[in-house]
Amino acid sequence: MALAADNSSFNLQPFKIDLTGGIPRSNALANNTRLPETALYPDVGQNKGIEVDFLRELRNDWVESFDWETQQTELNQFASTLSFLSFIVLDMPQIRFDQYTAVIEGQTVHFVHEKSEEPDASPLILLHGWPGSFQEFAPVIKPLAQTGWGTSNNNFGKNVSYHVVVPSLPGFVFSSAPPVNWTITDTARIFNTLMTEVLGYPTYAVHGTDWVVGYLLYSSFNTTVRAAHFVFIPFTPPTAQGIAANNITLSAVQNVTEHRDVAWLGPGFSYFTEATTKPNDIGLALYDSPVGQLAWIAGKLKLWSDPRAGTAPSVLNSTAILTSVSLYYLTDSFLSSTWIYAQNPNVFNPVYSKAQTDAPMFFSLFEYTIALWPQEYVAQVGNLVSYNVHDFGGHFAGLDNPPALIEDIREMGLYFEA
Incomplete structure (x- = not known):
C-alpha cells in the first residue's frame, strides 16, 4: 500500500461531506427567486444563454424534489462498502475512508482516493475542469478501481485496474x-506532490480535461507521469481553413465537433472573457444566488453536452446538474472557481510543441464537445498512441459517456510502465 514517508507533515485528514446545514437557506432563496413567466424572445434557443423554461424546471426540481441528503450520502460512499479500499493513514486508527484533505504549500487540497484490490494496480489521477468538480467522475471512479479488460487498437489486451485519485482544483x-497570483502550473506542481509525496506513488498516470492541468503534469513531470489521457489540450484549436490547408479530411463526427468549436470560440466565448477580465463582477453578482449560479452553470452543462444528455449512456440528468450546482453554492466556491480564468488568461498556446517526455499519450474526441483537435494536431504535442472518436458524448465525458471514457482510460493502462 502506497504511503508517504511522513505524510503527517501534510496534515492528512479523512474528510466527509456535510453540507446539510445550508439546504434550508438555499431552498428558501431558490423558491423565492422570481423568473419571467414566459421567455422574452422564445425562438432564440440556448445559443443566447439558458432558456427560461429549462431554468424554471430545474429550479422547481431543486426546491420540490431534489434530495441533497441522498446525493451527499452517495458522494460520501464511493468506496465505503468495499473492504479492500481501506486506506491506512499514519498515526490514525485503521478506519476506512475514501476522501481526504492534505495541506500542500499552504493550500488545503481535497481529494478522493479509491484503491484497487489489485496489488499491481496503476496509480491514476483524474482532473476536472470548470464548471465541474470531483463529482464529474462519480460514474467512473469505482469501475476504474475494479479489474476490467483493457483492449487497444492493436487488438491485444489484459486486465487493468487503477488506484484512483480525484482532487478538487x-x-x-x-x-x-x-x-x-496562483496559476495552473502551481496546481500541477502541488498535484504532483500529492501523488508522489502525500500518497507515495513514485509514478502515475493522468486523465486531463479542460484547464489542462493534466497536460502540464505530462509535459513538466516526465519522470513521474508515465502515461496520460486527454480530452482537451492547451493549444489553440485549428480553424477550418487551417485544417483544410493541411489536407486533413474530417469524419462525420469531427464535422459536428468542428461546428461546435466555431460556436464556442465565437459567441460562446463570452463567459470566458467575463471571467477572465471581471471575475468579481460575475462571482459576486451570483455569490448568494442559488438560481443565479444554476443559470450560469447549468447553461454550460447543457450547451456543452450531447443533445441526448440524460439518455443512456449519459447520466447527465437534472439530478447530476443540481448536485453539481449544489456543491458550488453550498461550499461558497463559485467566486473562487471563477478566478481560475483571471489567473490563467493565456491558457491556449497558438504554437504547437511536443512535450519533453517519452511517456505514451492518448486522446478521446466526443462528438459534441466544444473544441476540435484532429489527430494530426494532437500528434504534434505528445507521444500519441491512440486517438479515439466517439459518436456520443460531449465536454463532460465522465457524465456524458462514462462507458467510453472507462474503456479509453483502461486502454492507457496497457501501456503504463511504472
Whole structure:
C-alpha cells in the first residue's frame, strides 16, 4: 500500500461531506427567486444563454424534489462498502475512508482516493475542469478501481485496474482558494506532490480535461507521469481553413465537433472573457444566488453536452446538474472557481510543441464537445498512441459517456510502465 514517508507533515485528514446545514437557506432563496413567466424572445434557443423554461424546471426540481441528503450520502460512499479500499493513514486508527484533505504549500487540497484490490494496480489521477468538480467522475471512479479488460487498437489486451485519485482544483468546492497570483502550473506542481509525496506513488498516470492541468503534469513531470489521457489540450484549436490547408479530411463526427468549436470560440466565448477580465463582477453578482449560479452553470452543462444528455449512456440528468450546482453554492466556491480564468488568461498556446517526455499519450474526441483537435494536431504535442472518436458524448465525458471514457482510460493502462 502506497504511503508517504511522513505524510503527517501534510496534515492528512479523512474528510466527509456535510453540507446539510445550508439546504434550508438555499431552498428558501431558490423558491423565492422570481423568473419571467414566459421567455422574452422564445425562438432564440440556448445559443443566447439558458432558456427560461429549462431554468424554471430545474429550479422547481431543486426546491420540490431534489434530495441533497441522498446525493451527499452517495458522494460520501464511493468506496465505503468495499473492504479492500481501506486506506491506512499514519498515526490514525485503521478506519476506512475514501476522501481526504492534505495541506500542500499552504493550500488545503481535497481529494478522493479509491484503491484497487489489485496489488499491481496503476496509480491514476483524474482532473476536472470548470464548471465541474470531483463529482464529474462519480460514474467512473469505482469501475476504474475494479479489474476490467483493457483492449487497444492493436487488438491485444489484459486486465487493468487503477488506484484512483480525484482532487478538487484549488478554489473549487472543498479545496481552499489560492493566492491571487496562483496559476495552473502551481496546481500541477502541488498535484504532483500529492501523488508522489502525500500518497507515495513514485509514478502515475493522468486523465486531463479542460484547464489542462493534466497536460502540464505530462509535459513538466516526465519522470513521474508515465502515461496520460486527454480530452482537451492547451493549444489553440485549428480553424477550418487551417485544417483544410493541411489536407486533413474530417469524419462525420469531427464535422459536428468542428461546428461546435466555431460556436464556442465565437459567441460562446463570452463567459470566458467575463471571467477572465471581471471575475468579481460575475462571482459576486451570483455569490448568494442559488438560481443565479444554476443559470450560469447549468447553461454550460447543457450547451456543452450531447443533445441526448440524460439518455443512456449519459447520466447527465437534472439530478447530476443540481448536485453539481449544489456543491458550488453550498461550499461558497463559485467566486473562487471563477478566478481560475483571471489567473490563467493565456491558457491556449497558438504554437504547437511536443512535450519533453517519452511517456505514451492518448486522446478521446466526443462528438459534441466544444473544441476540435484532429489527430494530426494532437500528434504534434505528445507521444500519441491512440486517438479515439466517439459518436456520443460531449465536454463532460465522465457524465456524458462514462462507458467510453472507462474503456479509453483502461486502454492507457496497457501501456503504463511504472
